[in-house]
Amino acid sequence: MSELFYDAAPNATRVAPPRPTERDYPDKPQEVILFGTCVVDLFFPEAGLDAIRLLEREGIRVQYPQAQSCCGQPAWTSGYADEARGVARAQLDILDAGIPVVVPSGSCAGMFRQHYRELFAEEPETLKRVESLEARTFELTEFLLKVCKVQWQDVGEPTRIALHTSCSARREMNTHLHARELLSTLSNVERINHDHESECCGFGGTFSVRMPEVSGAMVRDKTRSLMDTGADEMVTADGGCLLNINGSLDKQKQAFRGRHLASFLWERVSGEVKA
Template sequence: MSDLFYDAAPNATRVAPPLPTPRQYPAKPQQVYLFGTCVVDLFFPEAGLDAIRLLEREGLRVHFPQEQTCCGQPAYTSGYTEEARKVARAQLALFANDWPVVVPSGSCAGMLRHHYPELFKDEPETLAQVKALAERTFELAEFLLHVCQVELQDQGEPVQVALHTSCSARREMNTHLHGRALLAQLQRVERVEHDHESECCGFGGTFSVRMPDISGAMVRDKTRALQDSGAAQVISADCGCLMNINGSLELQDSPLRGQHLASFLWQRTGGRP
């Protein structure tokens, strides 16, 4: 949903890029950046900390530039290109070293990897830097799976979970495939299928603000399917979706709740309870 928006701004239509092609993964580095995302920073800080813990456990030194802010996606998908470019330019200066940039959000990772080059296509003096950043940007689950090649050892009790991935993360970063593969390594975790799995939860960034009735209907469909699945917990790699889904579940007085994949993996493999 977040890849195609119509707004009051002129020429606001944004069309999703082509499906991602298979990429060549580098050897595991010694140092990485974490791009924490604004939603993680403000609403799910434990997910960012658990992402760092997972990476550090793999022997990596994690750098977190304190000045980082939003990736610029809300402005970009609403048609405010110049404002998005200003936000993106500020991030470019913070990730200057040639280290991978790991992002605990498929939609934000997709913004850096696929949309930053579009933002700066008319600035040849900046485009090379932008493309280099895009090539070394990885969503967290993707990085753990294909670069770190983690082998997870489950230490939790048997549980059934449902996996939700944001619609843009599915299209741009294959986050659903990476999340499924990591959960499959946990011997006592059963991932249950649920209806509406590939459908948007209704958040869609500014969409949920501009069209609250439609957004509300969509998240009710999503949460109904999650509750009907029989899962005891919802897992997602995108905190915007988690915020929307958890809010709807709370309004329904449902005991079901969602948790970021990073926190779930950390807890299941020996981290904090």
């Protein structure tokens, strides 16, 4: 998708923030907040629970504030800045606890780290809270790899998987690099490259609603590329992409499916195979 985001005001264009640079990582904390995301909460709750299980396995206490909702990204990228600020302000109130915030979605983590600063650019006091949240926000695979420094024994059966990372997660959080490195530590997992990995699946939030024919063509290209790999399944850390890709596969009456990376990782390290 384009790296330009459009404001509701006529002729107003926002340029996307620069790509992330290498950051300094803290020691493993005793406690974190899991920001579950609205898509995980509504459509993939087991993935959220598996993210909690992965963190608890590393000896970390996990808070899950019940009042959390959306990060504000849908309103923001649709041009509704005032509405996005209202949603974002509520999340700031919930997440303002001074401890790391772990997010099982690169795009939502990217909203905290890249776009809240622009949302609250004219509110200096709020901006201080935003800067604190930026520094404390980690995508799940990034946190497991760089902060927990996990050393796992892969107890699953040999499998071949294809990885999908959303375009915004790649651009804003380097999620593809973290996921690849983490998957490479699993001895019985072979990650197969596919030539459409870096391409958008066609979801793009409201893009798929506004331009369904274009979106449908894009996701058909994506699913074809995934199936052509010969992989057993696809894994991704982005719930919106997962909904779109699996929905297209279902319409095509294909048996191939994707699932959330948190659930895949939990199965590999726990040995719990879910029906």
